[in-house]
Structure formats: C-alpha cells, structure tokens
Amino acid sequence: MTKRSVRTIADIARLAGVSKSTVSRALNDSPLIGEETKAKIRSLAREHNFQINAPARRLSMRQSRTIAFVTHAYHKDFSVADLFGLEIMGGISSGLASREYDLLVIHVDPNDTKWAHQYYETGRVDGFILMTSTRKQAHVKALLELGAPFITWGIPQPKQKYCSVTGDNVTGGRLAAEHLISLDRQRLGFIGGPSYELEVQHRLAGYEEALNEAGREIDQALIEHGDFSNTSGAEAMKRLLKKAPQVDAVFVNSDLMAIAAMDAIREEGRHVPGDVAVIGYDDLSIAAHSNPPLTTIRQNIPLAGKVLAQNLIEYLQTGMVTNVSIPVELILRKSA
Amino acid sequence: MTKRSVRTIADIARLAGVSKSTVSRALNDSPLIGEETKAKIRSLAREHNFQINAPARRLSMRQSRTIAFVTHAYHKDFSVADLFGLEIMGGISSGLASREYDLLVIHVDPNDTKWAHQYYETGRVDGFILMTSTRKQAHVKALLELGAPFITWGIPQPKQKYCSVTGDNVTGGRLAAEHLISLDRQRLGFIGGPSYELEVQHRLAGYEEALNEAGREIDQALIEHGDFSNTSGAEAMKRLLKKAPQVDAVFVNSDLMAIAAMDAIREEGRHVPGDVAVIGYDDLSIAAHSNPPLTTIRQNIPLAGKVLAQNLIEYLQTGMVTNVSIPVELILRKSA
DNA sequence: GCCATCTTTGCAACCGATTGCATGAAATTA
DNA sequence: TAATTTCATGCAATCGGTTGCAAAGATGGC
Numbered sequence: 001m002t003k004r005s006v007r008t009i010a011d012i013a014r015l016a017g018v019s020k021s022t023v024s025r026a027l028n029d030s031p032l033i034g035e036e037t038k039a040k041i042r043s044l045a046r047e048h049n050f051q052i053n054a055p056a057r058r059l060s061m062r063q064s065r066t067i068a069f070v071t072h073a074y075h076k077d078f079s080v081a082d083l084f085g086l087e088i089m090g091g092i093s094s095g096l097a098s099r100e101y102d103l104l105v106i107h108v109d110p111n112d113t114k115w116a117h118q119y120y121e122t123g124r125v126d127g128f129i130l131m132t133s134t135r136k137q138a139h140v141k142a143l144l145e146l147g148a149p150f151i152t153w154g155i156p157q158p159k160q161k162y163c164s165v166t167g168d169n170v171t172g173g174r175l176a177a178e179h180l181i182s183l184d185r186q187r188l189g190f191i192g193g194p195s196y197e198l199e200v201q202h203r204l205a206g207y208e209e210a211l212n213e214a215g216r217e218i219d220q221a222l223i224e225h226g227d228f229s230n231t232s233g234a235e236a237m238k239r240l241l242k243k244a245p246q247v248d249a250v251f252v253n254s255d256l257m258a259i260a261a262m263d264a265i266r267e268e269g270r271h272v273p274g275d276v277a278v279i280g281y282d283d284l285s286i287a288a289h290s291n292p293p294l295t296t297i298r299q300n301i302p303l304a305g306k307v308l309a310q311n312l313i314e315y316l317q318t319g320m321v322t323n324v325s326i327p328v329e330l331i332l333r334k335s336a
Numbered sequence: 337m338t339k340r341s342v343r344t345i346a347d348i349a350r351l352a353g354v355s356k357s358t359v360s361r362a363l364n365d366s367p368l369i370g371e372e373t374k375a376k377i378r379s380l381a382r383e384h385n386f387q388i389n390a391p392a393r394r395l396s397m398r399q400s401r402t403i404a405f406v407t408h409a410y411h412k413d414f415s416v417a418d419l420f421g422l423e424i425m426g427g428i429s430s431g432l433a434s435r436e437y438d439l440l441v442i443h444v445d446p447n448d449t450k451w452a453h454q455y456y457e458t459g460r461v462d463g464f465i466l467m468t469s470t471r472k473q474a475h476v477k478a479l480l481e482l483g484a485p486f487i488t489w490g491i492p493q494p495k496q497k498y499c500s501v502t503g504d505n506v507t508g509g510r511l512a513a514e515h516l517i518s519l520d521r522q523r524l525g526f527i528g529g530p531s532y533e534l535e536v537q538h539r540l541a542g543y544e545e546a547l548n549e550a551g552r553e554i555d556q557a558l559i560e561h562g563d564f565s566n567t568s569g570a571e572a573m574k575r576l577l578k579k580a581p582q583v584d585a586v587f588v589n590s591d592l593m594a595i596a597a598m599d600a601i602r603e604e605g606r607h608v609p610g611d612v613a614v615i616g617y618d619d620l621s622i623a624a625h626s627n628p629p630l631t632t633i634r635q636n637i638p639l640a641g642k643v644l645a646q647n648l649i650e651y652l653q654t655g656m657v658t659n660v661s662i663p664v665e666l667i668l669r670k671s672a
Numbered sequence: 673g674c675c676a677t678c679t680t681t682g683c684a685a686c687c688g689a690t691t692g693c694a695t696g697a698a699a700t701t702a
Numbered sequence: 703t704a705a706t707t708t709c710a711t712g713c714a715a716t717c718g719g720t721t722g723c724a725a726a727g728a729t730g731g732c
Contacts, residue, residue, distance in 0.1 A: 007457075007688090008687095008688055008689080009688075009689065010688075010689095018711075018712085019711070019712045019713075020688090020689080020690090020712090020713095021690080021691075021711075021712060021713080021714095022710085022711060022712075024688095024689065024690060024691085025690090025691090025711090028690085032709085032710070032711080033710070033711080034709080034710055034711085037710080037711085049453065049457075051453055051454065051457040051458045052458060052688090052689075053395070053458060053459050053687085053688050053689065054400075054458040054459050054460045054689095055391045055392075055394035055395040055400065055459050055687085055688080055689090056391075056395050056459075056687070056688035056689035056690090056717090057688080057689050057690080058391035058394075058689090058717095059389070059391040059392050059395050059687090059688080059689075059690095059716095059717050059718065059719085060688080060689045060690045060691085060716080060717055061689085061690065061717085062717065064390075064391065066440075069441075082422060082621075083419070083422075085422075086418065086419075086421075086422045089441065090443060093441060093442070093443045094443065097443070102440055102442075102460065103440065103441050103442070104402075104438055104439065104440055104441075105405075105425065105429060105439050105440075105441050106429070106438075106439070107426060107429045107430065107433070117385065117387055118387065121385075121387040122387045122388060122389060122390040123389050123390050123391050123392075123718095124390045124438065230622075230625050231625065260625065263627045266627075285418075286566075289566050289567065289596060291599045291602075291627075343718090344717095344718055344719080345718070345719065346718075346719095354681075354682085355681070355682045355683075356682090356718090356719080356720090357681075357682065357683080357684095357720080357721075358680085358681060358682075360719065360720060360721085361681090361720090361721090364720085368679085368680070368681080369680070369681080370679075370680055370681085373680080373681085388718085388719075389717085389718050389719065390719095391717085391718080391719090392687090392717070392718035392719040392720090393718080393719055393720080394687095394719090395686095395687050395688065395689085395717090395718080395719075395720095396686080396687050396718080396719045396720045396721090397687085397719085397720070398687065459688095
C-alpha cells in the first residue's frame with residue numbers, strides 16, 4: 001500500500017553509491033562488475049523489491065520479449081482448433097515464461113491484412129506462433145513478406161523455409177490402423193479433416209501403409225472427410241454408415257469429431273465398440289470423459305507447446321530454422 | 337521485403353519539414369496542430385506505412401495499454417473454468433482491441449506470490465482480469481494490497497470494493513426451476529458447484545424462490561455439490577440417484593457437469609429427458625452438440641468478455657468502480 | 673498603426689533503461 | 703621503480719516517443 005520510493009535503477013544507484021550503469025550491469029550479471037558490488041546491489045534490489053521497468057528496457061534493447069499467439073475469433077460452431085489451441089497455450093506459456101518471454105494473444109479477423117505490421121513493426125512482439133486455421137497459408141505469406149519471425153504448428157508448405165512443430169502424423173495413422181487390425185476388425189473406415197491438409201494426408205498415408213502391410217485392400221468408399229468440427233464428424237460418420245453399413249471400425253482424425261461420430265453411431269442403433277470400434281486423435285482432456293472413454297492417438301500437447309516456444313526463441317536468437325515432429329502414442333480406453 | 341527507411345516520427349518530421357513534436361501531435365490528433373499540417377503528416381505516414389514504436393510510447397506515457405488475463409496451469413481434469421475461459425477470452429480480446437489495448441495471458445502458479453509485482457510494477461500491464469479459480473480470493477487480496485487495478489468475473493466479496501462483472505445468477509436459478517416446474521416435473525434436484533461460491537449460492541437462492549412461489553417444498557436431500565469439473569458432475573448425479581431415485585429433473589450448475597450427469601443417468605439405465613430432465617448452465621458451444629442437445633441457461637459470454645474489458649479500462653481512466661450483472665436467458669433444446 | 677490575442681509550431685527536457693568508451697586504481701612485469 | 707596490463711566503474715549518448723513552455727506569425731479591435 002505504501003508508495004514505493006525505489007522504482008528505478010537510478011534510485012538503487014543512489015542508495016548503493018554507484019552509477020546507473022553499474023546497477024544495470026550488476027542486475028544483468030555482467031562480468032564487468034566486481035563480486036562485492038554485485039552482491040550489494042542485488043541485496044539492495046531484493047530488499048526494496050525492485051522491479052525493472054519493462055518498456056524502458058524494451059526500448060533500449062529494441063526487443064519486446066513478447067510472442068504473439070495468433071488465433072481467430074470464435075464462431076458458432078465448435079472446432080478442434082479451439083480446444084486444442086487452449087490446451088497448447090498452457091505449454092507455450094510455460095515454455096515462454098521459463099525464458100522470460102510474455103505471451104500476447106491476438107484474435108485476427110480473417111479479412112484483416114495489416115495485423116502483422118501492427119504487431120511486429122510497432123515493436124510490440126518479436127515473433128508469432130501460428131496454429132492451424134483456415135487462413136494459415138495467408139498468414140504465413142504475410143509474415144514471410146514482412147520478414148517477421150514465426151513458427152507454425154503443422155507441416156510446412158513444401159519449398160518454404162520457416163520453423164515448425166508438428167505431430168508425427170504418419171506414425172499416428174499407422175498406430176491407429178495397426179490397433180484396429182489387431183482387434184480383428186475387418187472393414188476399417190477413415191474419417192479425416194480436410195483432404196487438402198498435409199496433416200490429414202500424412203495420417204491417411206500411415207494408415208494405408210499399415211493396411212497394405214497387413215495385406216488389406218484400400219477401399220476408397222470407406223474414406224470420408226470433414227472439416228474438424230464436431231458436426232462434420234457426425235455427418236461424415238452417417239455418410240459412411242449409409243455407404244458401407246458393414247464398417248466395423250473407424251479412425252477419426254480428431255477427438256471432437258470422434259465423439260460426435262460415436263453419438264452418430266448410437267443414433268443408428270449400433271454399439272461402440274461392440275459393432276463399431278472408434279479411435280480418435282489428439283487426446284484432448286475430454287477424451288477420457290466421453291462415453292465410452294475414447295481410445296485415441298495422443299499428441300503430447302504440453303510438450304508441443306513448450307517446443308513451439310523454445311524453437312521460436314531459438315530462431316530469434318540464432319536464426320536457426322527447425323522443423324521438428326513430436327512423437328505420438330496410442331492411448332487405450334474403451335472405444336476401441 | 338525492402339527494409340523500411342521511415343521508422344520513427346523523426347523520419348516523418350524530416351520528410352514533412354516539421355519537428356518531431358508536431359508529428360507526434362498530428363498523429364495523436366491534437367487540436368494544437370493546423371488542419372493542413374495534420375493532413376500532410378497523416379498522408380505521409382500512410383504512404384510510408386508508418387507504425388509507431390510501442391515501447392517508446394509506453395515508456396513516455398508510463399502506461400502499457402496491456403491487460404493481463406490471469407489463469408492457472410491446466411490440469412489433468414477438465415473444469416468448466418477452462419472452456420468458459422476460452423470463450424470469454426474472445427470477447428475480452430475484441431473489447432480490448434477496440435480500445436487499442438493488448439491482451440496478455442499469464443498462467444499463475446498457485447504457490448507463486450510475486451506474480452502481481454512482476455507484471456504490474458514492471459509496467460508490463462496496466463491491469464488484470466481475474467476469472468473464477470480456486471485461488472481467486474488470494475489473487476484479489478494480492479492485487480488489493482498492491483493497489484493494482486483489476487476486474488473479476490463473479491460476485492465480489494462483501495465489503496470489498498473492486499470492479500466486477502457477473503451473470504445474473506439469481507435469475508438463472510429461477511429460470512431453470514420455473515422451466516422444470518412448467519414441465520410438470522415433481523422431484524427437482526440441484527447439482528451445484530462448490531457451496532462456498534457466491535455464484536452457486538445465488539443460483540440456489542433463485543431456484544428455491546421459484547420453488548417456494550410454486551408452493552413446492554425444498555428437500556435438502558435433493559441438493560448436491562461438485563467442484564465444476566465434469567467428473568464431479570457425474571459423481572454428484574450418481575449420489576443423487578442413489579439417495580433419491582424418484583428424482584425426475586435436475587438443474588446442474590454448468591454445462592460440462594450437466595453433460596457428464598446425463599451420461600451418469602444413462603449408465604443407470606434411465607433416459608434423458610424421459611425419466612430425468614436435465615438443464616445446464618453457461619451455454620458453452622458444446623452444449624448444442626451434446627447428446628441429447630442440452631437445455632441450458634445461457635450466459636452471454638461474448639458480451640461478458642466485452643464488458644469486462646470495457647469496465648476495466650473505464651476504471652483505469654476514471655477510477656469508477658462498477659459492479660454489473662449480465663442478463664441470462666433460457667435456451668430450450670432437447671434435454672429438458 | 674499599435675497592441676493584445678489567438679493559432680500554430682519548435683525547443684528541449686523527460687520517461688528508464690543499455691552500452692561504447694574513457695578513466696583511475698590495482699596488479700603484474702621487466 | 704617505471705611501464706604495462708587488468709579490473710572495476712562512471713560518463714554520456716541513445717532507444718523513440720510525449721509534453722510544458724516559449725516564440726513566431728496571423729488576426730483583430732480601437
């Protein structure tokens with residue numbers, strides 16, 4: 001409650017009987033400063049609960065130590081990106097915090113073309129994290145043109161050079177297929193996100209590889225696509241059940257779609273997993289609480305967030321472009 | 337791609353043949369500057385795509401125009417606060433953006449006591465937005481002691497003076513009860529969040545008022561509490577069904593709990609809404625997609641977010657403490 | 673035609689840090 | 703003992719804005 005009188009390094013300097021520069025160097029642990037002086041200054045700072053002024057430091061160092069998490073306005077329909085984004089934000093935040101970076105969240109209007117300038121060239125943020133979204137390619141293009149540092153969740157476009165982190169989608173698809181095969185299911189269905197998404201293509205590729213290796217035929221009629229929203233999951237499932245009623249297992253590209261698909265299956269009077277085994281993707285927190293609890297391919301979301309943060313900072317500091325993929329694992333529950 | 341050469345107001349000043357101060361005033365639309373000069377400077381700024389330097393401005397004005405959204409690390413179990421928080425963040429973000437404020441998201445470790453200093457006294461943020469969380473009272477105390485501006489979602493503690501926005505919980509409880517009564521249900525149950533939460537008490541109060549007015553008895557055996565997590569919703573429902581098997585309707589304090597409660601009801605071999613009608617709270621996006629689609633009390637979440645943002649900024653500028661409540665409405669779907 | 677007033681602009685200090693360079697004292701070497 | 707390094711510190715410029723005050727020119731009243 002008492003107004004603090006020691007607010008700036010100049011105040012500390014006065015108390016310690018040294019100059020501003022010495023205080024600044026001491027607090028930044030510069031080797032130029034003698035140990036006793038450092039110790040005195042530090043204890044003074046601690047004693048008076050000194051907090052350095054961030055805007056001044058940012059102006060002086062010409063960097064904001066702030067990263068923008070780019071997302072879009074939420075819409076009526078619920079899509080995997082939202083919940084997934086929420087969970088990954090926790091990992092990003094902790095990764096950033098451990099390097100003393102702040103996390104700014106910006107909701108970008110799809111038609112806005114100037115957002116990147118407004119955040120980057122004003123010095124408000126040093127870099128961006130892009131999640132999956134319908135406008136991602138446009139955003140990537142804007143940032144590349146601007147020369148602004150960024151990292152994306154998801155597979156980079158071929159021939160473009162920028163940082164990315166993604167799950168190991170091929171292995172994910174393979175694990176799902178292998179598990180369903182090991183359950184002795186005969187007619188396996190695939191419900192994917194949009195077919196133009198590289199993630200989806202990779203998952204399908206892994207899935208088909210595993211089928212081939214097991215000597216199974218690929219039946220195009222058993223492949224459906226949605227847009228990652230839960231409604232689209234239910235609809236794709238219904239189409240699949242109509243086209244191919246004998247389907248007895250399905251690999252769905254997201255937990256949210258999978259949960260909706262299970263509802264659709266029940267609505268048709270069939271049982272999960274008795275009649276149709278269902279396997280999801282992501283292992284969102286809700287997967288453990290669905291009915292029945294969802295067997296799924298876990299993406300290690302907190303880890304993914306942490307790596308996104310770390311690799312972006314790495315890039316800021318060294319210019320090193322990294323493209324890493326995070327391992328996935330099969331989580332066995334009740335639905336398959 | 338080309339390095340921009342016009343980066344500072346000094347550059348603009350040179351081009352326009354005026355001084356830095358004039359440019360600064362012109363861009364801030366100061367009445368001190370002549371119209372033609374203003375026009376010339378503005379067109380110059382537009383032409384060169386000038387973006388003002390935020391850290392410098394913040395240092396000079398001694399305010400960051402940034403608000404912190406305080407949340408906690410996500411945990412294994414999924415709680416309403418998370419999804420609710422996600423949805424409200426969209427509203428907050430748009431409210432802040434329209435006043436040219438930035439949104440910083442900070443995940444506070446429950447044992448951390450210095451977070452507020454680290455953000456407020458460093459000048460990184462001008463104020464805080466607190467959502468419901470187990471540590472909320474501790475956070476409120478910390479911020480009050482620090483004299484830092486903040487606003488909370490939820491009912492303020494009696495006798496404490498700070499800004500808040502909350503849903504109209506009494507009316508919410510009343511609407512739920514009136515609807516269940518109008519359905520001719522006889523044995524109404526109540527599953528609340530933690531009983532020490534004022535929100536929960538108000539919802540219960542509204543609910544009981546409506547029962548009383550309808551000439552119904554309040555049966556304490558039909559009242560259960562959880563902690564807003566989905567698991568707790570399922571457990572409370574099971575306890576309720578065991579204690580009072582004749583229950584034919586239940587008002588659950590959150591959508592997430594309600595959805596879990598519906599699963600619990602089905603597990604006991606009973607039907608929703610045939611045997612037991614269920615009504616939720618919040619109208620999260622998932623409510624429309626549950627099985628069956630959930631009848632619920634809608635909190636206008638985007639509006640709530642916008643008002644949180646606006647009232648906090650209002651407080652920063654005028655010191656006016658506001659405590660507002662946002663109207664709620666009944667959303668009819670299939671579960672009741 | 674002179675003085676007071678109003679409008680528009682510039683000067684220079686300031687916000688609170690960081691950092692290149694100069695300097696003085698202490699330690700080392702010859 | 704004198705010359706040379708090394709170590710620790712301070713001076714002052716700088717980052718890019720905002721703003722109080724002075725001043726110059728335009729306008730108007732009498």
